[in-house]
Amino acid sequence: AVPHEEAELTDGFHLVIDALKLNGIETIYNVPGIPITDLGRLAQAEGMRVISFRHEQNAGNAAAIAGFLTKKPGICLTVSAPGFLNGLTALANATTNCFPMILISGSSEREIVDLQQGDYEEMDQLAIAKPLCKAAFRVLHAADIGIGVARAIRAAVSGRPGGVYLDLPAKLFSQVIDADLGARSLVKVIDPAPAQIPAPASVTRALDLLKSAERPLIILGKGAAYAQADEAVRALVEESGIPYVPMSMAKGLLPDTHPLSAGAARSTALKDSDVVVLVGARLNWLLSHGKGKTWGEPGSKRFIQIDIEPREMDSNVEIAAPLVGDIGSCVEALLDGIRKDWKGAPQNWLETIRSKREANIAKMAPKLMKNSSPMCFHSALGALRTVIKERPDAILVNEGANTLDLARGIIDMYQPRKRLDVGTWGVMGIGMGFAVAAAVETGKPVLAVEGDSAFGFSGMEVETICRYELPVCIVIFNNNGIYRGTDIDPTGRDPGTTVFVKDSRYDKMMEAFGGIGVNVTTPDELKRAVDEAMDSGKPTLINAVIDPEAGSESGNIGSLNPQSTLKKK
Numbered sequence: 001a002v003p004h005e006e007a008e009l010t011d012g013f014h015l016v017i018d019a020l021k022l023n024g025i026e027t028i029y030n031v032p033g034i035p036i037t038d039l040g041r042l043a044q045a046e047g048m049r050v051i052s053f054r055h056e057q058n059a060g061n062a063a064a065i066a067g068f069l070t071k072k073p074g075i076c077l078t079v080s081a082p083g084f085l086n087g088l089t090a091l092a093n094a095t096t097n098c099f100p101m102i103l104i105s106g107s108s109e110r111e112i113v114d115l116q117q118g119d120y121e122e123m124d125q126l127a128i129a130k131p132l133c134k135a136a137f138r139v140l141h142a143a144d145i146g147i148g149v150a151r152a153i154r155a156a157v158s159g160r161p162g163g164v165y166l167d168l169p170a171k172l173f174s175q176v177i178d179a180d181l182g183a184r185s186l187v188k189v190i191d192p193a194p195a196q197i198p199a200p201a202s203v204t205r206a207l208d209l210l211k212s213a214e215r216p217l218i219i220l221g222k223g224a225a226y227a228q229a230d231e232a233v234r235a236l237v238e239e240s241g242i243p244y245v246p247m248s249m250a251k252g253l254l255p256d257t258h259p260l261s262a263g264a265a266r267s268t269a270l271k272d273s274d275v276v277v278l279v280g281a282r283l284n285w286l287l288s289h290g291k292g293k294t295w296g297e298p299g300s301k302r303f304i305q306i307d308i309e310p311r312e313m314d315s316n317v318e319i320a321a322p323l324v325g326d327i328g329s330c331v332e333a334l335l336d337g338i339r340k341d342w343k344g345a346p347q348n349w350l351e352t353i354r355s356k357r358e359a360n361i362a363k364m365a366p367k368l369m370k371n372s373s374p375m376c377f378h379s380a381l382g383a384l385r386t387v388i389k390e391r392p393d394a395i396l397v398n399e400g401a402n403t404l405d406l407a408r409g410i411i412d413m414y415q416p417r418k419r420l421d422v423g424t425w426g427v428m429g430i431g432m433g434f435a436v437a438a439a440v441e442t443g444k445p446v447l448a449v450e451g452d453s454a455f456g457f458s459g460m461e462v463e464t465i466c467r468y469e470l471p472v473c474i475v476i477f478n479n480n481g482i483y484r485g486t487d488i489d490p491t492g493r494d495p496g497t498t499v500f501v502k503d504s505r506y507d508k509m510m511e512a513f514g515g516i517g518v519n520v521t522t523p524d525e526l527k528r529a530v531d532e533a534m535d536s537g538k539p540t541l542i543n544a545v546i547d548p549e550a551g552s553e554s555g556n557i558g559s560l561n562p563q564s565t566l567k568k569k
């Protein structure tokens with residue numbers, strides 16, 4: 001054996017990098033700082049893409065959506081305590097939305113933290129992370145890094161995907177061990193997200209229920225988009241002839257213009273259907289918890305639910321046919337049954353959906369054609385609807401209230417996983433992090449359609465977008481405020497609580513970092529500016545002036561706001 005002093009050595013820094021690379025992870029989204037600055041530098045030197053942000057929340061959101069897009073855990077790397085805390089909102093949001101990501105944070109030494117001796121950025125991060133994520137691990141010894149990274153990867157992507165926390169104390173990085181021992185300690189995770197095949201009896205029960213339906217409906221959730229079982233999902237809809245409603249991030253699994261799409265007839269579809277197949281869609285608030293007037297007569301609905309998490313069943317209402325397994329396997333099993341024995345599409349039900357859909361589209365059409373100035377949401381979105389129709393492989397990032405709710409119904413999507421938005425929590429602030437990761441992971445042009453308030457949560461990342469010269473076109477719907485720009489302070493002392501600086505010019509921000517800034521006041525100008533940005537691939541911010549009177553408080557969900565019943569004094 002080679003004498004010890006000449007033996008090849010490795011250390012914690014290199015073992016973390018080797019473990020990530022061994023598992024096909026090529027990108028790290030981070031904010032540098034003690035104790036992980038050199039980890040980022042060394043990872044970059046070893047060929048990993050290391051994207052440095054201005055705030056850890058945005059790096060975390062980037063990692064989360066990278067996980068959604070690639071089915072590999074996105075990696076967010078932060079410093080200890082405050083940096084870790086800044087990453088937690090993204091970690092919790094990833095877990096809520098079932099996006100696979102790993103938040104890796106440097107931390108203080110256990111002996112000091114556990115005696116609370118006041119270390120630099122001291123915090124018991126593992127304990128704090130645990131309730132907010134799917135799994136959390138800490139590694140103390142360099143020889144355990146391989147297993148630690150493997151466990152984090154498997155936890156992030158197996159079963160229902162989610163956020164995982166990996167705690168790496170500062171001293172771990174500089175620990176030195178024999179290189180050969182280190183190499184042998186690394187684990188390449190075998191089959192990290194194993195198929196989970198539904199039980200044949202469950203499939204039969206679901207098929208029997210579906211065959212009994214007169215007005216069946218399929219609801220596609222973002223789980224169906226994440227699964228990347230696109231052909232099977234399309235075949236299930238087209239070969240059964242059952243109409244479908246896509247949830248927001250499932251839009252584009254089939255083109256929104258598809259003859260079986262019931263998106264534009266959502267209310268009728270939910271109210272009048274009799275058997276509903278949920279595919280990776282949870283019966284949470286976004287689907288009115290499966291009850292109430294949205295779903296018509298109480299008890300008139302029977303649900304078939306496809307989900308990889310058995311405990312999701314009966315979360316809100318009884319599930320008549322639980323189909324537990326991964327979405328690809330479950331959809332394939334249903335499809336198999338349909339191909340063997342299916343009565344064909346429910347024609348009269350389809351006619352009901354089709355006529356409702358056409359009527360709703362016709363009602364909306366004139367609003368989209370207005371060439372008004374200042375623009376309203378509809379006229380501005382009419383221009384962007386055409387952009388995406390002409391550029392179906394562009395990725396649309398979307399957040400805001402009116403800017404979100406109206407865009408969801410007006411901008412048709414044509415391909416899977418092209419619409420990235422606020423998801424289950426309706427969280428503001430995902431915009432720029434999602435835009436960066438969408439551009440980095442796919443290389444496709446990104447159109448970020450932002451409310452002016454929503455943009456503000458992550459707006460400083462325009463510098464990051466310019467620094468990496470990413471093909472991101474940001475359109476800010478500037479109505480001078482949160483929801484609207486008309487709020488007032490009844491005392492007359494301050495501006496209203498939800499308004500911003502009047503006639504603000506976000507486009508000027510972009511010029512500070514070498515990007516392109518454009519101010520537009522009509523849909524034609526907006527379309528031209530976006531086309532130019534998409535053709536150039538240059539970081540562009542378009543300040544789209546929207547009538548401050550336009551829109552409504554909290555967009556489509558104003559009813560969730562509690563109202564005071566007391567008379568004002």
Ligand SMILES: Cc1ncc(Cc2csc(CCOP(=O)(O)OP(=O)(O)O)c2C)c(N)n1
Binds near residue numbers: 400404427484551
């Ligand atoms: C982290 C977080 N903090 C606050 C909020 C509450 C909210 C929901 S929507 C929104 C912004 C609406 O204004 P915007 O200008 O973006 O859109 P528009 O209606 O077109 O004017 C806020 C602040 C949420 N959801 N998440």
Ligand SMILES: [Mg+2]
Binds near residue numbers: 477478479
């Ligand atoms: Mg606004």
